[in-house]
Amino acid sequence: MTPTTTAPTPAGARTRTSVGERIVEIVSDSGEGAQKAGQTFGTVCAKLGNGVWTVEIIPAEIKPPARSRAGASGIRVRFASREVTNRGERADLVVAFNEQVLYGRIDSGAYGPGTVVLLESKWAEDPQEEIRALYAEALADLRRLGLEVFELPMERACLEVVPDARVGKNMFVVGMLCEIFGRDLDKALEEVATVFRRKGEKVVASNQELLRRGAAFAAEQVPFAWEVPAHAIEGERLVMNGNQALGLGILAAGIETVAMYPITPATSVSHYLGRALPAVGGFLHQAEDEIAAIGFAIGASWAGKTAATITSGPGLALKTEFLGLAVMAEVPLVLIDVQRGGPSTGLPTKVEQGDLLAALYGATGDAPKIVIAPATIEECFHFVVLARRLAEEFRGPVVVLTDANLATGVAPIPRPKLDPTWFAPPLDQGPWPEGVAPYDWDLATGLSPRAIPGQRGGEYVLTGLAHTRNAKVAYDPRSNQEGCEMRSRKLAALATTLVPPVPHGADSGELLVVGWGSTLGAIEEAVDDLRREGRSVASLHLRFLSPLEPGLAEIFARFEKVMTVEINYSDAPDLPGIGPENRRRAQLALLLRERLLVDVDCWSAVRGQPFGPGEIAEAVRARLGAASSDRRGAA
Amino acid sequence: MTPTTTAPTPAGARTRTSVGERIVEIVSDSGEGAQKAGQTFGTVCAKLGNGVWTVEIIPAEIKPPARSRAGASGIRVRFASREVTNRGERADLVVAFNEQVLYGRIDSGAYGPGTVVLLESKWAEDPQEEIRALYAEALADLRRLGLEVFELPMERACLEVVPDARVGKNMFVVGMLCEIFGRDLDKALEEVATVFRRKGEKVVASNQELLRRGAAFAAEQVPFAWEVPAHAIEGERLVMNGNQALGLGILAAGIETVAMYPITPATSVSHYLGRALPAVGGFLHQAEDEIAAIGFAIGASWAGKTAATITSGPGLALKTEFLGLAVMAEVPLVLIDVQRGGPSTGLPTKVEQGDLLAALYGATGDAPKIVIAPATIEECFHFVVLARRLAEEFRGPVVVLTDANLATGVAPIPRPKLDPTWFAPPLDQGPWPEGVAPYDWDLATGLSPRAIPGQRGGEYVLTGLAHTRNAKVAYDPRSNQEGCEMRSRKLAALATTLVPPVPHGADSGELLVVGWGSTLGAIEEAVDDLRREGRSVASLHLRFLSPLEPGLAEIFARFEKVMTVEINYSDAPDLPGIGPENRRRAQLALLLRERLLVDVDCWSAVRGQPFGPGEIAEAVRARLGAASSDRRGAA
Amino acid sequence: MFGLPADWSLEVPERYFTLESYDGGVARWCPGCGDFAVLSAVQRICRDEQIPPEKLAMISGIGCSSRFPHYMHAYGFHGLHGRALPVACGVKARRPDLHVWVTTGDGDCCSIGAGHWLHAARYNMDMVVMVFDNSIYGLTKKQTSPTTPLGVGTNTHPDGAFLPPLDVAQTTLGFPNVSFVARTVDWNPLHLAATLEAAYRHKGTSFVHILQRCPTYTPNVFDELRQNPDHTLLLTHPDGVAADEAVRRMYKNQLEHDPSDYGGAHRLADRREKLAIGLLYRNPSAPRLDSFSIRGLDLTREQRTAALERELDRFAV
Amino acid sequence: MFGLPADWSLEVPERYFTLESYDGGVARWCPGCGDFAVLSAVQRICRDEQIPPEKLAMISGIGCSSRFPHYMHAYGFHGLHGRALPVACGVKARRPDLHVWVTTGDGDCCSIGAGHWLHAARYNMDMVVMVFDNSIYGLTKKQTSPTTPLGVGTNTHPDGAFLPPLDVAQTTLGFPNVSFVARTVDWNPLHLAATLEAAYRHKGTSFVHILQRCPTYTPNVFDELRQNPDHTLLLTHPDGVAADEAVRRMYKNQLEHDPSDYGGAHRLADRREKLAIGLLYRNPSAPRLDSFSIRGLDLTREQRTAALERELDRFAV
Numbered sequence A, B: 001m002t003p004t005t006t007a008p009t010p011a012g013a014r015t016r017t018s019v020g021e022r023i024v025e026i027v028s029d030s031g032e033g034a035q036k037a038g039q040t041f042g043t044v045c046a047k048l049g050n051g052v053w054t055v056e057i058i059p060a061e062i063k064p065p066a067r068s069r070a071g072a073s074g075i076r077v078r079f080a081s082r083e084v085t086n087r088g089e090r091a092d093l094v095v096a097f098n099e100q101v102l103y104g105r106i107d108s109g110a111y112g113p114g115t116v117v118l119l120e121s122k123w124a125e126d127p128q129e130e131i132r133a134l135y136a137e138a139l140a141d142l143r144r145l146g147l148e149v150f151e152l153p154m155e156r157a158c159l160e161v162v163p164d165a166r167v168g169k170n171m172f173v174v175g176m177l178c179e180i181f182g183r184d185l186d187k188a189l190e191e192v193a194t195v196f197r198r199k200g201e202k203v204v205a206s207n208q209e210l211l212r213r214g215a216a217f218a219a220e221q222v223p224f225a226w227e228v229p230a231h232a233i234e235g236e237r238l239v240m241n242g243n244q245a246l247g248l249g250i251l252a253a254g255i256e257t258v259a260m261y262p263i264t265p266a267t268s269v270s271h272y273l274g275r276a277l278p279a280v281g282g283f284l285h286q287a288e289d290e291i292a293a294i295g296f297a298i299g300a301s302w303a304g305k306t307a308a309t310i311t312s313g314p315g316l317a318l319k320t321e322f323l324g325l326a327v328m329a330e331v332p333l334v335l336i337d338v339q340r341g342g343p344s345t346g347l348p349t350k351v352e353q354g355d356l357l358a359a360l361y362g363a364t365g366d367a368p369k370i371v372i373a374p375a376t377i378e379e380c381f382h383f384v385v386l387a388r389r390l391a392e393e394f395r396g397p398v399v400v401l402t403d404a405n406l407a408t409g410v411a412p413i414p415r416p417k418l419d420p421t422w423f424a425p426p427l428d429q430g431p432w433p434e435g436v437a438p439y440d441w442d443l444a445t446g447l448s449p450r451a452i453p454g455q456r457g458g459e460y461v462l463t464g465l466a467h468t469r470n471a472k473v474a475y476d477p478r479s480n481q482e483g484c485e486m487r488s489r490k491l492a493a494l495a496t497t498l499v500p501p502v503p504h505g506a507d508s509g510e511l512l513v514v515g516w517g518s519t520l521g522a523i524e525e526a527v528d529d530l531r532r533e534g535r536s537v538a539s540l541h542l543r544f545l546s547p548l549e550p551g552l553a554e555i556f557a558r559f560e561k562v563m564t565v566e567i568n569y570s571d572a573p574d575l576p577g578i579g580p581e582n583r584r585r586a587q588l589a590l591l592l593r594e595r596l597l598v599d600v601d602c603w604s605a606v607r608g609q610p611f612g613p614g615e616i617a618e619a620v621r622a623r624l625g626a627a628s629s630d631r632r633g634a635a
Numbered sequence C, D: 001m002f003g004l005p006a007d008w009s010l011e012v013p014e015r016y017f018t019l020e021s022y023d024g025g026v027a028r029w030c031p032g033c034g035d036f037a038v039l040s041a042v043q044r045i046c047r048d049e050q051i052p053p054e055k056l057a058m059i060s061g062i063g064c065s066s067r068f069p070h071y072m073h074a075y076g077f078h079g080l081h082g083r084a085l086p087v088a089c090g091v092k093a094r095r096p097d098l099h100v101w102v103t104t105g106d107g108d109c110c111s112i113g114a115g116h117w118l119h120a121a122r123y124n125m126d127m128v129v130m131v132f133d134n135s136i137y138g139l140t141k142k143q144t145s146p147t148t149p150l151g152v153g154t155n156t157h158p159d160g161a162f163l164p165p166l167d168v169a170q171t172t173l174g175f176p177n178v179s180f181v182a183r184t185v186d187w188n189p190l191h192l193a194a195t196l197e198a199a200y201r202h203k204g205t206s207f208v209h210i211l212q213r214c215p216t217y218t219p220n221v222f223d224e225l226r227q228n229p230d231h232t233l234l235l236t237h238p239d240g241v242a243a244d245e246a247v248r249r250m251y252k253n254q255l256e257h258d259p260s261d262y263g264g265a266h267r268l269a270d271r272r273e274k275l276a277i278g279l280l281y282r283n284p285s286a287p288r289l290d291s292f293s294i295r296g297l298d299l300t301r302e303q304r305t306a307a308l309e310r311e312l313d314r315f316a317v
């Protein structure tokens, strides 16, 4: 981001530069409250009308030792004069409570030349010589890398207000940021009051004082100031992460039974539901394992209560057999998979879009099912509502694929206006119409009405064995063929109700970037940037992966080249031994190639990190044949 | 099959027609020994130099009631003047102990106009009127369908030798068949002696007498006689089914630990191993479930003992998570999946090739693994030997896909000459070379040597988390990318060692039929028949599904049209609402389309039955646009 | 109750259910299979209790015994091998009005289903769990089960199992929060019925260990027991399984055992001496997960919507 | 033994292992985590027993405690959540020369791993199974485990669990063919070490229930126990866990309990009165599956080839 305008500021000598957006990080040892600081600052920005995306930086260990390189705990706040849809790339400003935690962040590419670091300076005077030496060494390293470091005695300033700086520094930092970005201090003080409400007046007062001091401190010690003007927002906004949005979606869909087994990064959905589901009259079941969880949900659903189960990669693997049963026996079910890095236990806290093929093809035999992927936090909410309806209308499981990036990203979304049709309808216990088979398949659509236990006259025995429309076990040659046809036809029927997606940027051109899931924001931002450079690029984002949205062949035909961008593994195209016949491609690319017979290329990586718009743009430039330093793409 | 020559026979008035092949079935209520009769007759044919394929007809229930339509228990014997590779289609001759069991067989298309039925006639005089009526009705039905029925008092003839015909009829039938087909009775008597050896001389003598009586009875009562000349066979032959071949392959590969959980149709492998594995010093572990079974095998393999686990569809689903671990942590493992009808519990005893995509893509994240599929009973043996070697050389799991058709088909195969290199090498317990990492990946091939517990200096901790070449857990952006690349590269490395497959029939032409697994025999027979009709058709059979065999694009380019024939589900192409963009295609077709961007068509069905050459030929004719009664293919 | 049309309950008294009301067609087990006896007993209880067939949820795994639901006229769920109990818990969690009966086998329950077995006992939701113990894998044709006695050859262990069998009742007794464990035999229809009746009446998860004959694969395992009634010990108690006069006459060995005596139950469950049949243990006050899971079922749509708006409020900025 | 080069055994006496020989690098548990104590105790036993590091197979599932193998210098297998025991059994089945130690958590073992827990007890292969019971899911950040006490709020049950906790030792005792069950606490290093030592010496599957502090998520659950030693009952017996003088001095409540007394073990396992620590139960003669699984390891290549030819012969026509 380059500065756009320069405006004089009230803060004395400094000029306040107006910019379109800024990325700020607060990093520290864990337990120092950096995350609360970032959330508070982010909320203030959101309230003032900025687009905001915050994401927590979580160490791999639960309590890593202090001052450890891999142990950074913190938060990133990206805010702008427009909607923010992703975490962006390099930070503009970092507040760090020690110098060691910066290393891990640099390693993952979060900082680079130009990043400004406000660094706690007390380590320079540490009684331990080793620490002083490490500090000096790090300072040199940082500067060598082009970071602009300001050493500040933040902790000392805090100690003037509180006896233990560990628990006070964070609001001090919020004060600093408010000053640096010219935020209305009253709004921030109000927010502090809300955050600490439950802890009593004394705590509120002391934190408000810290905030004021921080602001004063920055005014004195920080030699720059920025402004990120707000944009107009309409209507009420809610601030949440994607997992909370999923949880709220469950409530709004009237899903009253959720069965799960804890697994990162899906667990926080159930943390939310642990409290919220009972509040709306539902029940959260923490089952003994993932198999029991899906079995429980299927049982509840068969008994007429639409149910959901929530998991991540390894848990999805365990649910494979039951997922096949839900397809075969046509039991509505919402299965949410918050994807993490794989294969196997993989990267539990990191992002990947690696479960698409497993969701589609994991079950043995032919198990057609609906698979959808929300692309934004707002869609996390609405897609659960959609999934519940699809599950019941199409009588089968609906897999909702989100990922760790959506799960942990926090942003404001418009407050949904609740619609009574979202709720699951009340349990039908009226008599079952005589003569209607338990699988009264409509030959054209494969759809059939469903008898719920308790409905007189609807008695039937659900089975995972091949069966007739009367739910009778049948091993004859026709019944299995018919059942498979009927279940497959449901997807075709659903597809006829979908409309073709609309490309972003342009309707035709040199290259079309195709994505799905959480990469939407970064891809579209990249496309916008590339188009501004004059490149003939557009993007298309798919929400329905099964059935695929219609009209793709027609859209693809308008572009010279089509390429997916996905956070999953693909062989780099130019490796020795890799040719078009044996290249293992990214997962959506595989699907599209098979269906459309179009030479869909892909650019993907499995680095456990969301893509930033810059690296996507870079990859596109490389594929377009422009000058690029990285022809190998992500590999 | 049309008669080829006619020769006078010794048996008086009848002429003995010489034919290229015959399909004979013996059907009865379960417990009447039909299977033993068929096996005995098949063995006699094999010994005399016929190609033979026998397959048991097994009712869905364990002990269905007598004279029930769905309860047919029996056997089919197809034998010919050449190798027989599949069960063929309509039977030429049926021996039936009651008329009711014929219905189920007719239903599955096993009989049709021209099939000759030798039917037990006692039911015509049954004391129960109902039975007499059923018998009469069935006779009428059979004749209406064009079957040629001969009513014979077989049971009465048996009762002259034994007091209970239930346990004697079967050898009587063998005698009849020997006479009808002009088989050397001495060979048959010898075989009877072998079969009943353990039951004592008296039993042998009485069964031999029954055999003689049967022969005499047929000579008197059966007004026709056939001859199926033998063909030259070289070397010693073994007669077995595909599951026994897998079991023997395990022994020959030196796999000394097999962990399984019973599941049809894989279980009979372990029935064989239950006795045989200890005999060669190995251990069969029946685990508490499929997850434990694969975990046990992985543990054994990590400890240096190459291990196998054997399962079918639902069990494969349960093994998904551990399979991902074996890929991620690079543990050699042979996983045999004897495919059955799916999805879900599906058709437990019936054939399907429905697990290909689940094997390839079932595990979450990117889990590249080797997948191979034997196409014959002989290959069932050799592919296990191959799988063990590949698993160890490429340090990961190898999935071997067979199916219920191979599992139950019995045929003679050349006796394998044991090769010492087939055996797993002895446990290496020498010191581990200093400085060699536990995953010392070769950058070009992804291969690395493996330390075995007990090797001094090789200590490392295997993990399913993302890890470095030092086996250290790593969440940094590069390590996961590198690990994924290395594991994927192994497939590319293996592919370079493979040679392109060779089409059967012709090198170029109008249509190429592509298959995999147990359909080989039927497809090639169909291609031969079609070529004899003058059609420009060839076939290609793949054994390696992952990595795919090389050179396919080049081969496909020589044909106008390519079409897979698979026993799994695909949408019929001409259904309303189904277009090329959303047609759900057969599994190998999907793979080939994605990789080669060739418009590979497919013809498939999920009727729980192996394909016969005739229906394949018919499907090909339909796709070639020739006159056909069934344009919808298998749907 | 839950979305029932208002006129529904009025209809109930007009209906009378006979044994045929529960008949789901011809059962296809082998002749002489013990499963038939259990089917009859359950149908009888349903008739005696006048349970509307649509209120029955018959849930099973996979195995010969797990075909049970197909032979009942009722709602049935013939699911996956080993997984009947999680499904049953899911059904019961929010449908307290349904009568849940679970059919499972010694392999289905004690081998692949072992984890769920333990946890379902712990959850203690109100349902009857019938464990059909024929000491073998029947449906897959004679493989060793965890209950196969030593010395019985099977297809996977031709020389017999390596380890002594587990006893279903005894092992169940060891599970946390277990509230009802009884044992009976299929060949004593009166005792079988009385045991299932007691199980049905218990509020909680009632495990009934049923020794079940499999003439096809384990024809002789119960020979001694069946030929000599002295190897059986009939447990009697006013709080136990009601033992008919006819049953009492059959067994000379009888013991009054208070089903609240957990220690005694443990000792009696041991089969090495005699086979104790009847109610081994019952704890009517063990907590039930379904008493928690039904919370909120009574909320109206309006209450739920209001609560949902409050939830949204929490995220407002 | 199995494919060892002939000179191998000669080398052994020359090596001496110190504690450092088993050091796998800095352990990364939270400060104050009970897991550290167990790690030290195990390293000490390995040193005392002079087990070559390459003969150690440290196997775990997933959880905080399951990181154990990473901190040992040894062969390690950090596998899947809940699945340590099947892997361990597979290792031991054909490698009797390896010393197998299993690390598992209360969630790993008693929840997702429950089926394997029961069956591994039944298989009774020679290994030590350490169940780290911190009454919580640690790694995934505070969800209810089957051992979470009532009243302890978690992220999935903010008002506490619905059901009373299961006790690991007590439940294990109920499993068929179980041969060794002991209990100890991480905060008594002497008793911990003595208990693990006894477990190591037992031939069979030795379950050690370790109450383990998790200062991060369940800081207070053991407060009472730790503050008042009178809530602990020290089990003593010549066949039991050797109790050091120092340990004896700590606990005023002591009981001589014969570990062969199964009924007594059951009663003592109950934690409602006092926490009994020490050896609850041991049965050295319980059959072991590994005594069967090793059969045939001594066959030579020639013998195996000959047997294989015989197998082929059976199919000859």
Ligand SMILES: Cc1ncc(C[n+]2csc(CCOP(=O)(O)OP(=O)(O)O)c2C)c(N)n1
Pocket: B261, B262, B263, B264, B290, B314, B315, B318, B345, C062, C063, C064, C065, C066, C080, C081, C104, C105, C106, C107, C108, C109, C132, C134, C136, C137, C138, C139, C140, C145
């Ligand atoms: C996941 C899975 N594994 C294995 C099977 C095969 N299978 C079906 S029933 C059964 C065991 C049956 O034994 P049991 O539970 O004792 O019931 P029984 O037939 O004796 O009544 C097995 C292993 C299956 N259907 N699914």
Ligand SMILES: Cc1ncc(C[n+]2csc(CCOP(=O)(O)OP(=O)(O)O)c2C)c(N)n1
Pocket: A261, A262, A263, A264, A290, A314, A315, A318, A345, D062, D063, D064, D065, D066, D080, D081, D104, D105, D106, D107, D108, D109, D132, D134, D136, D137, D138, D139, D140, D145
């Ligand atoms: C199949 C699967 N499900 C869930 C998880 C997530 N997970 C990892 S550890 C854990 C529980 C840890 O609790 P515990 O076993 O008590 O070990 P602790 O961390 O307390 O030592 C869970 C649920 C996983 N890794 N894999």
Ligand code: SF4
Pocket: B062, B063, C028, C029, C030, C032, C033, C034, C035, C064, C065, C134, C138, C139, C213, C214, C215, C216, C217
């Ligand atoms: S095999 Fe045994 S359990 Fe199964 S139906 Fe037959 S007799 Fe009953």
Ligand code: SF4
Pocket: A062, A063, D028, D029, D030, D032, D033, D034, D035, D064, D065, D134, D138, D139, D213, D214, D215, D216, D217
């Ligand atoms: S969370 Fe608890 S169990 Fe895990 S390392 Fe920290 S203190 Fe130990």
Ligand SMILES: [Mg+2]
Pocket: C063, C105, C106, C107, C132, C133, C134, C135, C136, C137, C138, C145
């Ligand atoms: Mg059984």
Ligand SMILES: [Mg+2]
Pocket: D063, D105, D106, D107, D132, D133, D134, D135, D136, D137, D138, D145
């Ligand atoms: Mg724990």
